Structures are given as C-alpha cells and as structure tokens.
Amino acid sequence: MTSSGRIWVFGKNVDTDAIIPARYLHSSDPADLACHCMEGLDANFPDAVTPGDLIVADDNFGCGSSREHAPLAIKAAGVVCVIATGFARIFYRNALNIGLPIVVCPNLPLADARNGQQWAVDLEGGRVRNLTLETQITFEPFPPFMLELIRAGGLIAYTRDRIAAGTLPQRRARR
Amino acid sequence: MTLTLAEKILSARRVTSQGAHGGDPVRPGDLIEVAVDLVLANDITAPIAIREFNALGVANVFDPQAIVLVADHFTPNKDIASAEQASLMREFAKLQSIAHHYDVGRAGIEHVLLHELGLVIPGHVIVGADSHTCTAGALGAFATGMGSTDIAVAMATGAVWMRVPETIRIDLRGTPSRWVGGKDLILETIGRLGVSGATYAALEFGGSALDSLSIADRFTIANMAIEAGGKAGLFPADNMALAYLDGRTDRTIEFIAADEDATYARMLEIDVPAVEPLVALPHLPENVRPVCEAGSVPISQAVIGSCTNGRIEDLRIAAEILRGRRVHPDVRCIVIPGSPSVQLDAVREGLVEVFLEAGAAVSTPTCGPCLGGHMGVLAAGERAVSTTNRNFRGRMGSLDSEVVLAGPAVAAASAIAGRLAHPEEVVT
Numbered sequence: 001m002t003s004s005g006r007i008w009v010f011g012k013n014v015d016t017d018a019i020i021p022a023r024y025l026h027s028s029d030p031a032d033l034a035c036h037c038m039e040g041l042d043a044n045f046p047d048a049v050t051p052g053d054l055i056v057a058d059d060n061f062g063c064g065s066s067r068e069h070a071p072l073a074i075k076a077a078g079v080v081c082v083i084a085t086g087f088a089r090i091f092y093r094n095a096l097n098i099g100l101p102i103v104v105c106p107n108l109p110l111a112d113a114r115n116g117q118q119w120a121v122d123l124e125g126g127r128v129r130n131l132t133l134e135t136q137i138t139f140e141p142f143p144p145f146m147l148e149l150i151r152a153g154g155l156i157a158y159t160r161d162r163i164a165a166g167t168l169p170q171r172r173a174r175r
Numbered sequence: 176m177t178l179t180l181a182e183k184i185l186s187a188r189r190v191t192s193q194g195a196h197g198g199d200p201v202r203p204g205d206l207i208e209v210a211v212d213l214v215l216a217n218d219i220t221a222p223i224a225i226r227e228f229n230a231l232g233v234a235n236v237f238d239p240q241a242i243v244l245v246a247d248h249f250t251p252n253k254d255i256a257s258a259e260q261a262s263l264m265r266e267f268a269k270l271q272s273i274a275h276h277y278d279v280g281r282a283g284i285e286h287v288l289l290h291e292l293g294l295v296i297p298g299h300v301i302v303g304a305d306s307h308t309c310t311a312g313a314l315g316a317f318a319t320g321m322g323s324t325d326i327a328v329a330m331a332t333g334a335v336w337m338r339v340p341e342t343i344r345i346d347l348r349g350t351p352s353r354w355v356g357g358k359d360l361i362l363e364t365i366g367r368l369g370v371s372g373a374t375y376a377a378l379e380f381g382g383s384a385l386d387s388l389s390i391a392d393r394f395t396i397a398n399m400a401i402e403a404g405g406k407a408g409l410f411p412a413d414n415m416a417l418a419y420l421d422g423r424t425d426r427t428i429e430f431i432a433a434d435e436d437a438t439y440a441r442m443l444e445i446d447v448p449a450v451e452p453l454v455a456l457p458h459l460p461e462n463v464r465p466v467c468e469a470g471s472v473p474i475s476q477a478v479i480g481s482c483t484n485g486r487i488e489d490l491r492i493a494a495e496i497l498r499g500r501r502v503h504p505d506v507r508c509i510v511i512p513g514s515p516s517v518q519l520d521a522v523r524e525g526l527v528e529v530f531l532e533a534g535a536a537v538s539t540p541t542c543g544p545c546l547g548g549h550m551g552v553l554a555a556g557e558r559a560v561s562t563t564n565r566n567f568r569g570r571m572g573s574l575d576s577e578v579v580l581a582g583p584a585v586a587a588a589s590a591i592a593g594r595l596a597h598p599e600e601v602v603t
Contacts, residue, residue: 015565015567017567017568017570018567018568021569023547023548023552025219025548026254026257026259028219028226040569059371060404063370063371063404065306066308066320066321066322068220068304068322068323071322086374088371088374090306090321090322093322093325094322094324094325097322097325098322098324156231156324156328159231160232163233168332169191169332171237171332171334
C-alpha cells in the first residue's frame with residue numbers, strides 16, 4: 001500500500017477541536033465535516049486541500065476528544081495518509097478503524113518539511129520518502145493485526161469478515 | 176507475577192475466539208480482546224456508532240442492559256440538527272430495548288450520571304465513545320474512551336481490541352491545604368507529565384492523600400487522565416469506593432487494588448501539601464501554574480460545572496465562596512450541575528439560592544459550553560475561567576477566545592474578582 005501526494009505540514013499537539021470544532025458535530029455526514037476540516041489551524045485548508053494530499057505533523061496529533069468526526073473529516077477531505085511523530089491514542093484507533101491510513105514516525109524530518117512538497121509513503125514496507133528533496137526515512141511497520149485491519153478497510157469490514165468466518169471472541173453473559 | 180491494577184483487570188477480562196476468559200496475565204504491549212461490561216455513547220457520538228452498527232449487519236446489541244446512551248452534549252437540543260441526533264439515538268434505544276437511555280430531565284453529564292446510578296463496578300471494563308470515560312476509573316473500573324466505530328463493534332459483540340497499557344504510578348503524598356482539591360492535583364500531575372506524557376499508558380493513583388480526598392476529588396482526578404494522553408486513570412476500590420457504591424447497586428462489590436510490588440513504567444511522586452490552587456493557562460492543559468503567579472488576568476466568563484467539576488461537592492465549594500458576595504459586573508458566571516440529582520441537592524441545600532443571589536446563572540445539566548456547544552459560547556477577545564478539562568484554542572467558541580482551567584474555588588473567586596484570583600483574595 002503506497003500513496004504519494006502533496007503534503008500539508010502541522011505542528012505539535014494538533015487537537016481534535018482544531019481538526020473539527022465541536023460546533024460542527026451536530027452533523028455526522030463526512031462531506032459536511034470535510035468543509036470545516038483543520039479550520040482551527042488553517043482556515044484555507046478545506047478549500048485548498050485536494051484528493052491525494054497527505055498530512056505531516058509533529059507529536060500527539062489528534063489529542064483531546066474521542067470524536068471520530070476528526071479522522072472522518074480528514075478522510076472525506078481527500079487526505080490519503082497522516083504521517084506524524086506520534087498520535088494521541090484515541091485518534092490512532094479511530095483512524096485505523098475508519099480506514100484512514102496513518103504512520104507513526106518518531107524520527108520524522110519535520111525541519112525540512114514544507115507545505116506543497118511531494119512525499120510518498122509505503123505502509124507495508126515501512127518507508128516515507130520526501131520526493132521533493134529526495135530523502136527517505138523508515139518506520140516500524142504496523143503489527144500484523146493492525147495491517148489486517150488496514151487491509152480490510154477498517155474495523156467494520158474486518159469484524160464483518162470475522163462474523164462470517166466465525167472467529168469473533170465468544171462472550172459469556174455476566175451479571 | 177505481580178500486576179498493576181490495569182493489568183489485573185484486563186487479565187481477568189481477556190477473551191479468545193475459543194470462548195476462554197482470563198488465562199495467563201497480560202503484559203504491557205500485548206494486543207488482546209477484552210470483554211466489556213458497559214458500553215457508553217452520547218448524542219454526538221452515538222449517531223456515528225449507530226450508523227456503523229447498522230453497517231455490521233448484526234440485528235441486536237449483545238446485551239441491552241449493558242448499553243448506556245446519554246443525551247448530554249448538545250441538550251436540551253440546541254438546534255434542529257442536534258434535535259435530529261438526539262432523536263436518532265432515542266429511536267435506536269427503543270428499537271434495541273436499551274435499558275439505560277437517559278434523556279433531558281433524567282440525563283446528566285454521562286461521567287457524573289454513570290456512577291450515581293451504580294453502573295460503575297470495580298474491576299469492570301467500561302468503554303465509551305467519549306474521551307472522559309476514564310472518569311469511572313475512580314471506582315476501580317478499567318474505563319477508557321474510544322471512537323464511535325469501536326463502540327459500534329462493542330455494542331454488537333461485547334468485546335473490543337486493546338493494547339495492554341504500561342502503567343504510570345502517581346503517588347499523592349500528604350494532606351492538601353485549604354482550597355486545594357482534586358482539580359489542582361490532576362493539573363499538577365498533567366503539568367509534570369505533559370499533555371502526551373502518558374500516551375497509551377494507564378495512570379494509577381495511590382498514596383496517603385487518598386484518604387483525605389473526597390470521592391468527588393477522585394472522579395475529578397481520574398477524569399483528566401486523558402489530558403496527559405492516558406488511556407485510563409485508576410484508583411483502588413477501597414473502603415471509600417465501597418461506601419460510595421453502597422445502596423447504588425445490587426451487585427457484589429469487591430476490593431481491588433494493584434499488587435504491592437507491581438512493575439510500573441514510571442513513578443511520579445506529588446508532595447500534596449506543597450500544591451497551591453492552580454490554573455492551566457491557554458492553550459494546553461499542561462500550562463500549569465499557581466493562580467498567584469498568573470498575574471492580573473481579567474475574565475469575562477466563569478463556568479462552574481462539567482464532567483470534571485459538576486458534582487455536589489464542587490458546587491458546595493463554589494457556594495461557600497459566592498455566598499453573600501456578588502459576581503463582578505464584567506463577568507457572566509454560569510453554574511451547571513452535573514446531573515439532575517446534583518441539581519436537586521443544590522436546590523435542597525440552598526446552593527442555587529446562593530448562586531442566584533450572587534448574580535450567577537444556573538443551568539440544566541449539559542456539557543454545553545465546555546466544548547463550545549451552547550450555554551456560554553465565547554466571542555473573540557473573551558476569556559473564561561472554567562472548571563472544565565480542555566483549554567485548546569477555540570475550545571469554548573471563537574478561535575480568538577481563551578480558556579483558563581481551574582478548580583471550583585478559583586473559578587468562584589475569579590468570578591467575584593473579575594480576574595484570576597486565589598480564593599483567599601475574596602474570602603477573608
């Protein structure tokens with residue numbers, strides 16, 4: 001799974017209120033949410049982002065609320081991957097669950113990253129390339145379970161497959 | 176093998192596709208599937224969870240008694256779109272015979288309501304489509320926030336995937352000084368750890384201070400574990416927890432605590448008597464300093480309430496300061512009891528009278544202004560002191576507004592002073 005595209009660079013601690021302010025959470029339609037994506041940091045983003053773009057950011061991306069509206073907005077805006085030094089825990093789960101590829105890259109060369117550069121990411125190979133500067137770094141690929149989740153397209157498709165295959169965990173009723 | 180509280184609970188709740196429960200103890204970093212005891216969602220996260228639940232093709236939730244749906248964020252409905260979302264949740268609750276669906280009048284802020292209703296049981300696993308689900312850790316449950324899709328799968332299957340967290344031990348030592356409460360202790364913790372200092376980890380609180388804190392302080396502390404990036408904020412289920420649960424549930428409640436010599440990823444000691452009333456300045460919860468060192472910072476709004484500080488104990492502290500005094504003419508003070516039962520107690524104890532006489536507004540329970548939803552949204556250039564949990568840029572309204580986080584004592588004192596103030600500046 002390789003994607004390449006134009007990057008948008010953001011800093012540290014990008015919170016979910018910046019990704020999608022709560023006042024828009026009276027809708028859960030991804031297209032509506034995309035119209036306000038990253039509005040808290042760059043009012044121009046929703047108009048200027050184009051399908052195939054990537055987001056590159058520093059540590060703790062997606063901190064704050066559990067709102068799945070945040071990765072939904074990013075995905076619906078056409079962003080194909082978020083590459084960050086680190087992610088907040090809930091955002092990390094949410095992105096994988098809804099099928100938005102993300103990459104944790106602790107040694108991300110952010111000092112050289114500029115809006116508009118062309119980058120490529122190879123999820124299974126564990127490689128991020130800055131095509132503009134012709135540099136590359138590696139990252140630790142996802143564990144097999146998470147790659148399976150990504151390949152399935154998210155948690156719903158993954159769970160449907162498991163229901164069909166009879167491999168869901170069996171719960172005992174407990175009271 | 177010795178286990179932290181998080182490891183102990185998750186070891187007992189692990190499930191496999193062969194139907195086995197428990198087994199060998201889990202270790203930090205393990206990817207496991209966990210049986211959940213309670214699944215929570217609210218009026219803004221349930222609509223997506225319901226959509227994804229329907230996409231799964233499963234007819235029924237795994238257990239209608241184990242699902243809790245609370246209309247608390249944009250309620251009483253703030254606009255037509257919000258009304259539609261609450262309605263969608265209501266219809267789903269009816270269709271699935273959900274036992275615990277709480278609507279306006281019965282609904283409180285979910286993380287105040289849940290434990291009041293006796294739904295939080297020590298040793299249980301609780302997942303909620305709300306980041307402050309970690310509040311329930313105050314009673315020794317492993318409670319964590321997730322997104323709507325996780326919650327959809329949990330509603331359908333009764334299980335979730337989880338990475339077993341490392342545990343960071345926070346030792347709270349000594350007795351807090353006057354006007355210092357749970358909010359100050361968790362702000363001190365976040366200030367020391369940083370907003371990503373506990374990412375993927377569980378915080379486990381212990382130490383001699385636990386005996387001098389109220390159960391409300393414990394809820395406040397557990398509530399903001401997420402603000403350091405934590406997956407859970409856990410307290411042992413001790414005598415205080417059991418006393419709180421007495422009469423609230425028919426279930427058998429047992430003590431639960433970490434093993435004495437458990438292995439922690441990190442230990443942090445907090446000298447509680449040295450902690451002063453604190454504030455977190457814009458725009459991160461880690462920007463913590465004593466209110467005395469904040470300088471002269473004018474405010475235009477004070478919010479007292481939320482899942483962090485909307486309990487009766489919090490309102491009593493605010494009322495103690497506001498009693499017989501007046502809210503500064505340049506300040507709007509908004510008091511939001513966290514649940515109908517807190518509101519009723521506040522009426523019966525005369526606290527509502529104190530607030531109204533002081534010139535504060537008292538609202539129905541709602542998350543409202545905390546997330547810039549309604550009931551106190553900020554204009555450009557305005558600054559609020561708030562007992563809520565996040566002060567991100569634009570959190571409470573305009574991108575050009577500011578939020579300062581504080582406990583109820585500092586918030587009430589600041590409402591009177593018209594600027595950030597130490598309670599002793601107004602209470603003499």
